[in-house]
Amino acid sequence: MSSHDAEFQAIALPLLPAVTRVARALVRDDADADDLVQETFLRAYRYWHTFDKSTDCRRWLSAICRNALYDMRRRERHVTAVEDAELESLAAARLHKAAVTAGLGDMYDRLDLGPAIMKAIAALDPVFREVVELSDVEGHSYEEIAVALDIPIGTVRSRLYRGRRHLQEDLMVYALDAGYARPSDAANAGATND
Numbered sequence: 001m002s003s004h005d006a007e008f009q010a011i012a013l014p015l016l017p018a019v020t021r022v023a024r025a026l027v028r029d030d031a032d033a034d035d036l037v038q039e040t041f042l043r044a045y046r047y048w049h050t051f052d053k054s055t056d057c058r059r060w061l062s063a064i065c066r067n068a069l070y071d072m073r074r075r076e077r078h079v080t081a082v083e084d085a086e087l088e089s090l091a092a093a094r095l096h097k098a099a100v101t102a103g104l105g106d107m108y109d110r111l112d113l114g115p116a117i118m119k120a121i122a123a124l125d126p127v128f129r130e131v132v133e134l135s136d137v138e139g140h141s142y143e144e145i146a147v148a149l150d151i152p153i154g155t156v157r158s159r160l161y162r163g164r165r166h167l168q169e170d171l172m173v174y175a176l177d178a179g180y181a182r183p184s185d186a187a188n189a190g191a192t193n194d
Helices: 003-027 031-046 056-078 085-101 114-123 126-137 142-149 153-177 184-190
Strands: none
Touching: 003 031, 003 056, 003 126, 031 056, 056 126, 114 126, 114 153, 114 184, 126 142, 126 153, 142 153
């Protein structure tokens, strides 16, 4: 076994479960995730000589995984996000007002949000889910996300804002379903000022 193979086996292969989780979070289909993991490790093996052993291999593999997914998606289709910052701000303000009026102002302190957040993230449109996961789940900066997804930083900010707003809406529904507020208050608050 060459030193190249031994290093790859010792450093990269133990991270297979972590990369599989990233792939499944990105594509939401087990078969597609398996293909993405395979492509990730093929690329990682091919370019192992470029990996700096003093850095975090998990991050390196995650970046390869995202780039492989981006390459696949780019070949499939191009997505154009329509941005209207003023409308997004108004929608977020209205949603916040509805949450407070319904008694959900402190809902994030009262709920076990782990399962609800994962379900809400899974339900996001892939354009928003990608950015939310990279930022809020994996902790990447706007600049890192922009490079990984090959989009402008302004688009990263817009998609993250919109993705978080969709999450907020889904979590409000979860809180109402869990009985933390009166549905009539939330409906009335959401219907005001239309």
